[in-house]
Amino acid sequence: MFAVLFACGGGDSTTGTSGAMQQSSARPDCAPNDTSCQLDGLDAPLAVGARLPLDVRITARGVAAPKIALEAARADVLEIRGAELVGKAPGFSSVLFSGEDGVVLDFVTLSVALPDRLELYRLTDDGAPEASPLPEKIQLAPGDDLELSIRAFSGATRLLGDLDAAWEVDGAIGTLLDAGRRASRRLRVKTPGLGTLAITTGGSVKTLTIEVLP
């Protein structure tokens, strides 16, 4: 399936990950003001079960905006869904960037890793995660509204990609809203008390204790 990724010729090759043939630059598709994402490339493995939208730019001389198709060398490790990569199993696979005629323009090799823990992050208004994850317990006031996102880790490495997850909160203390931002929910607390937010993905559960103070 062709991914309609319009790559700009002569793109900025100083950001993102350079292709093996030095003719492209690839990075996760980022929120506009997520600076670390904009500057970083594919600098970590993709989590098993996570989806990663890819931004590919062809930087070959004189090449302007070809339509690009993605192809994974090992479909059992990496699946291609349109312009997204999906981690299927641990390992690594090259991802080819090809033009409409099937000619390979460049490729990168990505690793896929199994997460061993989950962390919860508060998102800024621009959709970027804060620098550090939330602790096990937080205190809020009635009416507080914050957007949260779940991220996968393997050891000290924060893995790439957005995980599909089930979110639940004690109904008494607040409400979860799905505003449509990938792998995140908006939590709006209303009633003083103590409650738990639980996020379940791939057999793992991450909990956050929320104390709503009057």
Added chain:
Amino acid sequence: MSAPRLFALSIVALLVTLAATGCDKPRPPEKHPTFAPRTSAPPLAITEYVEDRPRGLRSIRLTEGVAMALECWDESGAPCLLEGSTLGDERVASFRRAYGDFDAVSVSGRGTQRAYLNRAVFVVVARQPGEAKLVVQTGKGPVTIDVTVFPQKR
């Protein structure tokens, strides 16, 4: 034997030897297809090209899941045509033509005749462990390369 006679016999012997070996005619330069890798392997993987020309052996060795780009020239030094190249078992590895952002190469320059041709690059994609035969059509005849794919270390 006198010195002049000995010298004359030596000259005759030398001429006979030269005539027998054909040293009086210049040998043409060796011509053969040439392949050169254009990418390197990521960590924990291998992408290697090995050739033994006297025995006519060429091989590409890859770790499963990785791709490797190579450039090709035919026996006259011109970029290979690549059209019609095949890889025997696509379950093991795939052949893909590739685009190389390289300057065109001049392949002739006699008098007023000169041609600048696009360089010929192709990619071999390792899918699963095994062996397969890659037949590259150079434009001056096919060249067979053994492709071996090794498993990823788990």
